[in-house]
Amino acid sequence: MTGAAPAGPVVVDGRTLTCADFVAVAHRGARVTLAHEVFPRLVRERAVVDDIVDRHVPTYGLTTGLGSRSSYALPRAELTAFSVRTVRGRANAVGDPLPVPVVRAALLARVNGIASGGSGVRPEILDALVGLLNSRVHPVIPEVGSIGASDLCQMAHVGLAVIGEGRAEFSGEVLDGATALRRAGLTPVELGPKDGHVLCSASPLAAGNGALALHEAAAVLLLGQAVTALTFEGFRANTSPLDARVLDLRPAPGQSLAARELLALLSGGELGDPRHARRVQDPVSLRCAAQVHGALHAALDFATAALAPELNGCGDNPVVLADTGEILSSGNFHTPALALAFDTLALALTQTAAISAERMRRLLNPGVSGLPANLTSYGPERSGFAPLTKTAQALVAEIRMLSAPVCNDPRHGADAVEDDSTNAALGARRLTTMLLRLRQLLAVEALVAAQAVDLAAPAALGQGPALLHRTIRELVPRLDDDRPCGADVERVSRDVLESEDVRSALRAMVGGVT
Secondary structure, eight states, X not given: OBSOOOOOOEEEOSXXXXXXXXXXXXXXXXXXXXXXTHHHHHHHHHHHHHXXXXXXXXXXXXXXXXXXXXXXXXXXXXXXXXXXXHHHHHOOOEEEEOOHHHHHHHHHHHHHHHHTSOSOOOHHHHHHHHHHHHHTEEEOOEEEOOOSBSSHHHHHHHHHHHTTOSEEEETTEEEEHHHXXXXXXXXXXXXXXXXXXXXXXXXXXXXXXXXXXXXXXXXXXXXXXXXXXXXXXHHTOOOGGGOHHHHTTSOOTTHHHHHHHHHHHHTTSSTTSGGGOSOSSOOHHHHTHHHHHHHHHHHHHHHHHHHHHHHSSOOXXXXXXXXXXXXXXXXXXXXXXXXXXXXXXHHHHHHHHHHHHHHHHHHHOHHHHOSOGGGOSSOTTOOTTTTHHHHHHHHHHHHHHHTSOOTTOOOOOSTTSSOOOOOHHHHHHHHHHHHHHHHHHHHHHHHHHXXXXXXXXXXXXXXXXXXXXXHHHHHSOOOOSOOOOHHHHHHHIIIIITBHHHHHHHHHHHTTOO
């Protein structure tokens, strides 16, 4: 994200982190501090772990093996070594390294999950994870390895860095774990019983990456609304479908909010009065924009509700109950609602992408828009924006491909013990690519809509379209003779739609809409 000011410290208490906090730590490098109540909470829980170990009580992953080996008791003398082997034996992810912001988001999610209580980890482990974040030591985590039954095979790479093994990025250089820690002034941590399992456990990659994706999805939805409003101005669209009296007759989820936002963005222009429209009834891609964007609002609400307990809860198995001195088996690591929410959000993004491409095509069609063919004032010797429709369709095709559900994939179990999984981490990871492609697609529509506005020459623009049109024209001239437009699309995507100044201004325009 561009134009973002440095963020202040984020206080971690295990209960109250937001997606904005994850953006601050992941993208802006905010430091992390622990709330005063966190360490006493961990000390109480660790006393329960130590007591269980001393009394040789059979407890999953602590005094017994893991997965299909959970019925086998471990010798007391092996518990510390078993903790280390748990990390080493599960660091099996493959592929390109995850981007540093995603790694930072995953670290923050694990820090907050531990801070919330229930893990039973030694306080030194939490201190070490916070140290990685604040010293900007970023474990190298390959991108493929989680099936959503905890992010075990990827988070184990974090565990390697904690004990001075594996690889980590520091100051732009990828180093072995021990060297990275030493250069940052940190020291490897010795693992005790259960510590290795805790470092690998829960779903911090799904949660952390999901937090970044949801934050960006909300921004892209607002951008989609603003670009739609710009198309409305160029097309001279009819706004009667946005009338609250119409929408109240069938209150579909999110549609009224989307309509109010569109009207707020169009405020100050002529289109608030449907009598300024060119047509009595517009194509569905314009007429039903509020319904489609409203569905995306609803999908975001679902995803936000599903993500909240993952960001601010304990996803460990087993869990430690300090008040009663118990350690109980848990299903808190399982994330079916989160995976379903990510799939739902992916489908809603695809619907939004589809109508963006269609609106762009309608602008190029003189029989529908009343504007020159392909938005060029010349004859057939000029192509205008027609070739750009292929780019738009290619973007839609990739977005649609990535929207395939992942939460219903075939399951694999450890000797039928671990016989269900969710692919939540994969569901979150593909959203990043989808959002990039959707932003590029909206840039295509915005570029074409700005040309339509130039040709339609309305007397006044709404505040949202005026902002976009002015900002685009500061970077990209209107199309006269044919020229390569791919670079123009990239410039609009990067310098307009990704601009924090533009996003903040648009948020202010719709800020009073509820």
